[in-house]
Amino acid sequence: MILMKDIIREGHPTLRQVAKEVALPxxxxxxxxxxxxxxxxxxxxxxxxxxxxxxxxxxxxAAPQINVSKRIFAIYIEGEDEPELDIIAxxxxxxxxxxxxxxxxxGEGCLSVDRPVEGYVPRYARxxxxxxxxxxxxxxxxxxxxxAIAFQHELDHLNGIMFFDHIDxxxxxxxxxxxxxxx
Ligand SMILES: O=CN(O)CCNC(=O)c1cccc(Cl)c1Cl
Ligand code: NI
Numbered sequence: 001m002i003l004m005k006d007i008i009r010e011g012h013p014t015l016r017q018v019a020k021e022v023a024l025p026x027x028x029x030x031x032x033x034x035x036x037x038x039x040x041x042x043x044x045x046x047x048x049x050x051x052x053x054x055x056x057x058x059x060x061x062a063a064p065q066i067n068v069s070k071r072i073f074a075i076y077i078e079g080e081d082e083p084e085l086d087i088i089a090x091x092x093x094x095x096x097x098x099x100x101x102x103x104x105x106x107g108e109g110c111l112s113v114d115r116p117v118e119g120y121v122p123r124y125a126r127x128x129x130x131x132x133x134x135x136x137x138x139x140x141x142x143x144x145x146x147x148a149i150a151f152q153h154e155l156d157h158l159n160g161i162m163f164f165d166h167i168d169x170x171x172x173x174x175x176x177x178x179x180x181x182x183x
Contacts, residue, residue: 002040003053007111008067015112016160019062019069021091024136030070034088034134037061038074045076058111060150062157065112073154077146085147092131092155095140097124101179104146108153108163117164119172122179123152145182 008014022030044055062073071091077084102125107118126144129151133139143151153163168174175181 001043001053002036002061002066004056004111006066008065010113010162012067012112014064014067014069015157015162017064017069018160019064019071019158022070022072024090024132026090026134026136030072030090031134033063033066033068033070034072034074034090037063037066037072038076038088041074041076045078056111059146060154061111062154064157064160071158073157075147075150075154077150084145085143085150087131087141088134089129089131089151089154090133090136092129092151092158094124094127094152094155095130096128098126099178100125101176102145102149102182103175103179104149105181105183107167108149110153110163112157113162113164117167119164119167120175120179120181121149121153121163121166122176123149123166125180127151149182 040061043049044057059077060075063070074088075085101122103120108121127148128142130140
């Protein structure tokens, strides 16, 4: 299982690389990598396991964060009755997006960043994405809200981008005129 010691931190060059597309159908190795990312995310949201193994909670995790420069990430966002988003995404891409932007009023955090970084991270408010699942089957989703924000945070990791790259240096708590805060 992935532990915090396996997660690379800012300054590690892999976090700034553009990750490579993954061959389909997935090799056994790549399937295990994908499953381990989701396993971490789920474990980190389980109070008992998170405490037992000292895991920082996360709603997503991308392969580059465990020093694997491949286009794979997992996202799990709990919902009322069913998860808001529960995906393992292979070779993901945004195929279209709204002009309108959004951001989390509380900003974003990252397991690869061991410091709080204040500021609004502008994201597309609504996105249409395409990716492949563990079985190599292509899927398409329209996302909004936190799922859309999380998808963009993880996709950034595959392109060597960190969330703080998007924060306006001069005025971190400025929201541009197209952006509406998420709740
Ligand atoms: O790349 C994934 N992580 O670094 C996991 C830790 N960060 C979070 O769970 C997190 C927190 C706030 C906003 C977003 Cl969008 C995300 Cl993703
Ligand atoms: Ni992150």
